[in-house]
Amino acid sequence: MLLFLLRRIGVMLVTALCLTFVVFYLTNFPAKLETLAKTQAGSRMTDAEVESWLARNGYGGPLLVRYGEWLGVLPGWVVQDPDGTLGGRCIAREGSEAAAGNRCGLLQGYWGTSTRFRAPVADVISARLGATGWLMLWVLIVMVPMALIVGVLAGMREGSRTDRTLSTFAIATTATPEYVSGVLFIALLASSTVGLSPLLVNWGVIDGPVLFQGNARSALEQITFWNFTLPVMTIALYGMGYVARITRASMTEVMTQQYVRTARLKGVSFANIVLKHALRNALIAPFTVIMLQIPWLLNGVVIVEVLFSYPGFGWTLYEAAVNNDIELLLAASVVAVVVVLVTQLISDIGYVWLNPRIRIS
Amino acid sequence: MEPIGWFEIIGRVAWQLLPVWAALVLTFALSLRLKRRLGLYGKLFDSNIGMIGFGIVMFWVFTALFADWIITHDPLAQVSRMRNAVPGTPLPDAAGRYEYFLLGGDALARDVFSRAVAGAREVLRIAPLAAMISFMIGITLGLPAGYFAGKLDTALTFLANLVLAFPVILLFFLLVAPEIQNTLIPRVMAGVLFLVPVVFVTVLLNARLFTQPAKRNLYVGLVLVVGLWAYSGLAFNADPLGFWGMTPNLLNVFVAVVFVNAPTVFRIVRGITLDIKTRDYVAAAQTRGEGPWYIMLWEILPNARGPLIVDFCLRIGYTTILLGTLGFFGLGVTPESPDWGSTINAGRRLLTVYPHPALVPALSLMSLVLGLNLLADGLREESLKD
Numbered sequence: 199m200l201l202f203l204l205r206r207i208g209v210m211l212v213t214a215l216c217l218t219f220v221v222f223y224l225t226n227f228p229a230k231l232e233t234l235a236k237t238q239a240g241s242r243m244t245d246a247e248v249e250s251w252l253a254r255n256g257y258g259g260p261l262l263v264r265y266g267e268w269l270g271v272l273p274g275w276v277v278q279d280p281d282g283t284l285g286g287r288c289i290a291r292e293g294s295e296a297a298a299g300n301r302c303g304l305l306q307g308y309w310g311t312s313t314r315f316r317a318p319v320a321d322v323i324s325a326r327l328g329a330t331g332w333l334m335l336w337v338l339i340v341m342v343p344m345a346l347i348v349g350v351l352a353g354m355r356e357g358s359r360t361d362r363t364l365s366t367f368a369i370a371t372t373a374t375p376e377y378v379s380g381v382l383f384i385a386l387l388a389s390s391t392v393g394l395s396p397l398l399v400n401w402g403v404i405d406g407p408v409l410f411q412g413n414a415r416s417a418l419e420q421i422t423f424w425n426f427t428l429p430v431m432t433i434a435l436y437g438m439g440y441v442a443r444i445t446r447a448s449m450t451e452v453m454t455q456q457y458v459r460t461a462r463l464k465g466v467s468f469a470n471i472v473l474k475h476a477l478r479n480a481l482i483a484p485f486t487v488i489m490l491q492i493p494w495l496l497n498g499v500v501i502v503e504v505l506f507s508y509p510g511f512g513w514t515l516y517e518a519a520v521n522n523d524i525e526l527l528l529a530a531s532v533v534a535v536v537v538v539l540v541t542q543l544i545s546d547i548g549y550v551w552l553n554p555r556i557r558i559s
Numbered sequence: 560m561e562p563i564g565w566f567e568i569i570g571r572v573a574w575q576l577l578p579v580w581a582a583l584v585l586t587f588a589l590s591l592r593l594k595r596r597l598g599l600y601g602k603l604f605d606s607n608i609g610m611i612g613f614g615i616v617m618f619w620v621f622t623a624l625f626a627d628w629i630i631t632h633d634p635l636a637q638v639s640r641m642r643n644a645v646p647g648t649p650l651p652d653a654a655g656r657y658e659y660f661l662l663g664g665d666a667l668a669r670d671v672f673s674r675a676v677a678g679a680r681e682v683l684r685i686a687p688l689a690a691m692i693s694f695m696i697g698i699t700l701g702l703p704a705g706y707f708a709g710k711l712d713t714a715l716t717f718l719a720n721l722v723l724a725f726p727v728i729l730l731f732f733l734l735v736a737p738e739i740q741n742t743l744i745p746r747v748m749a750g751v752l753f754l755v756p757v758v759f760v761t762v763l764l765n766a767r768l769f770t771q772p773a774k775r776n777l778y779v780g781l782v783l784v785v786g787l788w789a790y791s792g793l794a795f796n797a798d799p800l801g802f803w804g805m806t807p808n809l810l811n812v813f814v815a816v817v818f819v820n821a822p823t824v825f826r827i828v829r830g831i832t833l834d835i836k837t838r839d840y841v842a843a844a845q846t847r848g849e850g851p852w853y854i855m856l857w858e859i860l861p862n863a864r865g866p867l868i869v870d871f872c873l874r875i876g877y878t879t880i881l882l883g884t885l886g887f888f889g890l891g892v893t894p895e896s897p898d899w900g901s902t903i904n905a906g907r908r909l910l911t912v913y914p915h916p917a918l919v920p921a922l923s924l925m926s927l928v929l930g931l932n933l934l935a936d937g938l939r940e941e942s943l944k945d
Contacts, residue, residue, distance in 0.1 A: 209717070213724055220725075221733065229738035366608070369936060373929035375880045377887045377903055378921040384907075385914035392914055412911055493726065500728045501887065505907065516888070519732035527732075534726040542724075 199550075206546070210539045214532070221531045222265050225524045231257050234522045238313060253277065256287055268310070268528065270303025304532075310525030314517055319529045322514060327533065329418060330499060330510035333433070336426060337495065341434035341441070342488060348438070349445020349484065354472050356450045365446065372439035376501040380432040384505075388412030388428060414508035429506045433498040437491050441484055448483040452476045482552045489545035493538040560649035563659060568647045572661055572672065578625040579618060586617055599868070602941040609937015615930025619923075622676055623683040630673035631657035634897045641668040643913045665902070665916035666909060674897040675919045681898040682927070685809070686878040689816045693878075694871060695756040696817070697824025702855040704825070705832025716829070719822035727819050728884070734815045735891040745811045749794040752817050757786035766853040812891040816881050820874060827870055831863040838862075865942040869935045876931035883924050899924045 224230075235251045236243055243251065252258055256275040259267075266272035267287060274287030287310075288302040302308040309319035352364035374382075386393040390407040398404045411425045452458065453476055461475050462468075500512035507513070511530070518526040563571075573580075594601035603609040622629060632638070640651050644664035650656060662672040704712040739745065760782050768775035792803025793810075805813065835841065836859060844854045886892050886900020894901075899920035906917025 213717075213721055216721055217725060221729070224733040224739070227738060227742065229742065230736070233738060365936075366933075369932045370929055373876065373932045374925050375883060375928075377883060377900070378925045381903060381907060381910060381914075381917045381921045384910050385918055389911040389914060391912055408911075496726050497728045497884070501884065504888075515729065515732075519729070531726070531729050534729060535724055538724045538726065 203547075206543055210543065213539060214535050217535045218528065218532055219265060221528055222268065223261065225522065225527055226257070226261060226264065230522050234313065234524065237521065266303075268303050268525075270301050270305035270308070272303075273300060274302050309529045312518070312523050312526040314521040314523040314526060319525050322526060323511070323529050323533065326509065326511045326514040329508065330503070330512060332417075332421060333426075333429060333499065333503075333508065333510055334492075334495065336421075336430045337433045337437070340430055341438050344434065345438045345441035345488075346445055346481070346484060349442040350449050350472070350477065350480065352442070353446035353449025353480070354453060354476070356453070361446075365443070368439040368442040368446070370439070371435045372443070374436060376432050376436050376498045377505065379435050380428070380502060380505045383410075383428045383432060384412040412506065414506040417508060429502045429508060432502050432505075433495060436498055437495055441487055441491060444487045445480065445484040449476065449480040452480040455479075482549065485552060486545040486549045489541045489548065492541045493534075496534055496537065560658065562645070562649060563647040565647070568659075568661055571659070575629050575631060575661070575672075576622070578628055579621040582621045582625070583614065583617055587614070599938070599942060602944075603934075603937055606937040606940050608933050609941060612930045612933025612935070612937055615926055616934055619679050619927045619930065620683060623680040626676050626680045629676050630670075631659075631661060632670035632673045634669065634674045634677040635895050636670075637668045638664070638670075639668065642666065643909065643916070644668070645913075646671075646915055662919050663913075663915045665906060666913075667905075671916050671919050674902055675899070675923050677897040678899045678902060678920055679923065679927075681896065682879055682882055682924075685813060685816070685882060686875050689813055690820065690871060690874045690878050692752065692756055693817050693820035693824050693874065694867070695759045696752060696821040697826075697828050698860065698867075699755050699759045699762075700821075701825040701828025702832055702859065703851075705829040706836055706851060706855050706859070708833075712829070715825070719825045722818065722822045723826075727881070728888075730819065731815055731885055731888070731890055734818075735811050735885060740807045740811050740891075745807070745814050746795065748814045748818065749810055752814060752821075753790050753794040757783070757790055760786065762852055763856050766850065766856050808891055808893065812882070812885060815885075815891070816878055819881065820878060824870070824874070827866070828863070831866060832859055835859045835862055865939075869939045869942065872931050872935035872938065876928040876935075879924065879928050879931070 231252055232248050234257075235248045239247075239251050249258075254277055256267075256277065257264070259275060263272060264275075267274050276284060276287075276289070278284055288300040288308075307320075309323070311317070312319050312322050315322050348364050348368060352361045352368070355361060387395065387410045388408050389395060389412070390399075395404070395408040398409055399407065409424075410428050412428065414425050414429050416422075417425045417429075458471060458475055461471050466475070496512070499510065500515055502508070503510045503512035504516050511533070514526065515530045515534075517523070518530055590597065590601065591604055594604045603613060638650060638656075638660075641648065641660055641664040643666060644660050646661065646663040648660050648663065649658055650660070660670050660672070662670075662675070665671055665674070700715055704715045733739070734744070761779055764778045764782060765775060768778060788798065788800075789803045792798025792801075793805055796804055796810075798804055832855070840862075841854060841858055844858050849858075882898065883900035883903070886896070886898050886902070887904045889901060889904060892898055892901045902920040903917050903924075906914075906920070910917055
């Protein structure tokens, strides 16, 4: 087990290294650097001015060297301005010229500065991740029980009417990407002119102009039922269908097993069979799928945070990508890649740990 | 003129879609009559879910095919004073054009109905083709990985996992950017990705026909001529006859979507191959002395077709969703493009006041993907029966 873990972590590190290099390469593309220079220092720069701006801000060196600087295995760049003051990657961090020639990168805990938000990347990312953490927490609280209940109910009597209805519902949710369900929800529940809200206002059921809020920015200060339901439901619905279908498949398989038939022949009640005999075995597969689903939720998080203007991690990723904020984008991709790899690891370990047949042998 | 009510709107939309209904009725009548002779496709008509799914999918396919007859206005033309018009609003000055905006106008005073129909064509032009190329790549790499195992398998699996560990949306932001479009990256990727289908078909035919050189030379030669002709046009935009071609925009989107999909297909094919290669008929073929590629392509692949066909339907749906995502973020599409994703994105700014410009493409996209998923479900059910 320890060897397995060590090997997995080794592969994880290599993967993370490859992926960050790809991101680094694509964000540091000459054409993209030119765009960055022009957005930062004025759009009417000549090519020579762009060159000198890039050199002054540490984008001049060879790609591999700069990647090493970013990682923190090579000393950070240092540039002498015409007026004699030294500028550099580590000088900007420490605030003194004594830091010239130091290494400062990921390994030293320095993530760089965001050109879009004009703040240290570490601060931006940690604050945004907190906001997204709440969103994900609620998504999981809503999604997991709903998916498991739908899957178990559908799978315990294969081919019944409940099964048909719930399976079709699960298929429908997987066919509704976030940007569709979000738009439907807003039009239906969060619009003051159409949908449900004007009716409810007419009947005097609600005080405000709309039932739910289509903008989740206020959830940063305080999460309420009214400002958080729509974003949470939008992500949870799309992720739910897949988990529910896996649960259903695993439940139907368990229900045909010998031990379930034996229990039934012994005269155990149907509820007892489902709850005591089938459920535990049926939940192994969904567990791994739920863990693997978390990285997929990241897609939804970006779409939903942009759609509902909730400034979390996904929104930051979007802003960083649109503005070619290199260091922020790199940090965001490191976080995203780590999330993917860690959830994969947990799902593997969980599969072994939950499955007595593998665990004991 | 008075605005028309919902009944008349539905009636007029149905009338515009007349060619689609006719084609649908014809397809279903023929298929139901001949269903015992049509194999898996015929069996699809035994399952209600599969039939509904197939109906929805064919509805959109025919809509895309007959789009030119169906649309009531030019999807890019702006009509003055029709900005954000509600569904059924008459044109102030029709002058030979269709008198109404059946499903309203968008923020730039274009006809929502015509744009949704034109959007179907945009989506169905890319999604099935991208899914098909992803499948060919996945199969070409997945079969040897599963069959030979060993170092090749380790290397390919590591590469596939590498791509899969990349958050899709981040990849799109990085890869489908205007700055990348004009560089070599998409061209090189297209050069590699589009070569695989040609190689796939060549190897497929060669493995079967190499004992009959005359026939082999004819077929393989034909495939190579057509394949390389299409390849030169699609990947490098260098088709001497100008028949095949893609704008850099489209190529970029295409490459990104294929790149995201292929590793998943690879993993599925590899898994199935690992399972099937232990069967007796594979051992029999090995004893007969068949070559590895013959066994992979003519013994293993046909026996893996059930799950692959099902996944193919799901993958077209997923590709549609990915294309919508790209459009939603305005990546790789021209600003005027009527594709569903960017229309939803354009409509969301005024969503709470005028929901119809965003709702129509949203529901269209949802129904197409739903149809594909139902179709896949029906196929799965029917293929499990035998």
